[in-house]
Amino acid sequence: MSNILEVKDLVVSFHTFGGEVQAVRGVNFSVPKGKTVAIVGESGCGKSVTAKSIMQLLPKPPAEYKQGEILFNGDNILAKSERDMQRIRGNEIGMIFQDPMTSLNPTTKVGAQITEGILKHKDVSRKEARSQAIELLNLVGIPQPEKRVDQYPHEFSGGMRQRAMIAISLACEPDLLIADEPTTALDVTIQAQILKLMKDLQNKTGTSIILITHDLGVVAETCDHVVVMYAGQVIETGTVEEVFETPQHPYTKGLMKSVPRLDQDKKQPLIPIIGSPPDLMDPTEGCPFFARCEYAMEVCRDHNPSFEYMGGNQHASCWLHHPLAKASE
Template identity: 60%
Template sequence: MALLEVENLSTSFYTYAGEVQSVSGVSFHVDEGEAVGIVGESGCGKSVTVQSIMRLIPNPPGKIKNGQIRLAGRDLVRLPEKEMQKIRGKEIGMIFQDPMTSLNPVLTIGRQMTEVLQHHEGIGKNEALGRAAKYLTMVGISNPERRLKQYPHEFSGGMRQRVMIAMALLCNPKLLIADEPTTALDVTIQAQILELMKDLKDKVNTSIILITHDLGVVAGLCSRIIVMYGGKIVEMGSTQDIFKDPRHPYTWGLLKSVPRLDASKRSKLVPIVGSPPDLLNPPKGCGFAARCPHAMKICETQPPAYTDLNEKHRAACWLLHPDAPKVTFNGIDEKEARS
């Protein structure tokens, strides 16, 4: 059963230079207890999408132009701000990108954690401190009573991220949004944080949206992956579909730029040449056409429709048209590959 349904979401920012179309016509869903990854380069619309879900887009200059965002049947786009304040932290928890700056440096960890509980559940200070200590223990922080009295600068980067996860889970939200939670952490701590999120998902059955630019990060946690580019979804499918049978050239580029343990010593990482499209003046056709080695004339003039590859897997690419050249993941024509 779908917990979150996003339909035809479009969000823009109005600047002196013009309208920046950050998100255009995005649709997806997240089931109860499911972890979904949203991947793509910086500036592709990942963070704006989840900030739109949380209704955290500053207005002005930002505005949700179109679409529906339904959480358990309620359309969040049309809810009054007072109702959204009850939902943020209570029904939807969010872990922001940088743990170094997300915590208030002049307030103790205990004050920041109990504030969430007192606001949403109206419980007393001592009871709130007890629950905060319980959740710090759950995320692997020892001696929580002492830690609650400390300030953020007394914690390492990995410990601060654990605090952020504990804060996001305090009110047992139905949905947890993690916006690049491992970006500022070293590889060892990244693995610990991802394993922690996986354990918590299994224990409390919380749905998760994981935002990242690294396909390798989502592989072990998410059952489905959404690939975004230029403010649009270009491919979505199960984790197995995306890794075993990717069908969009942008997804191919992301996969080829990730180091592989099974690759030969001589193999090199292949970067995606070029820059993302200017969303002040988005291209008329496919947003990836200017960087795609397999682009055709139609790619520059008309946006491709989605092609359903199976029940969960779909992609928007003209190469999937019956009359298009049959190009494989490695950039080889299928007829050549057979010969």
């Protein structure tokens, strides 16, 4: 199985007035061709920074890529010039942003926003680009696309704007689509529509998708692989089945227990993860989850565990899996 994207040992920092924020601290993961990979984690865990690094959308300064490489089809994106990146953005890698209310240009017609990418990357006339835009709007399920193409974003509802965003990101048939919380701002019935649409489009075009989310339900329903991030690090990866059925890291286990299931017994209190994530301005040397972990040991305080193979497709970084550790459960 070949990978369309490989992120290797990525370290990204932001230089701020208050000091250096180590937002991403050694992230490793890969995206197999034609698959959907979820990046899950709480706010501030570095999932959006990782995504924007792939697109090279972080302003430098304050951002700085300190280490690592991002291989897209074997080429290191971090070594590319801005000119080369412009050829890749929107063309080979597409992106869907979280908030459809703010990520569309309010003063430009939706059609023009879709054709912008097509005209830039492909050798087509304006007329052809327009008919492609209408076709795309039709593809993402917007009724009356001939009329809608000449409307402004404010004339669209939230769900329709997100559909328009998807149309823009798909305009040049990218090999990789990065969706940064594409449904967080939407209602559940609209969310179901959008997720179904993304799945259908993937079946049609074979695009690989990176889906960034904090909703475990969305992950379980739409993704093949999961990358769990915490405090700027990847703490567990694996297929959806592995990570949901046999989570190996205490943080992943905690996440699974803290969401109520529909079959949850109401007499049982939820099991929250105590405390809150560490400050990335001054992260500890040891395991980032140490302060909140119920299984924390002496070694966790000062030494960060390495990322170990757990069998199948699963990897996790936790000292509990060290041969010298006592069995956890």
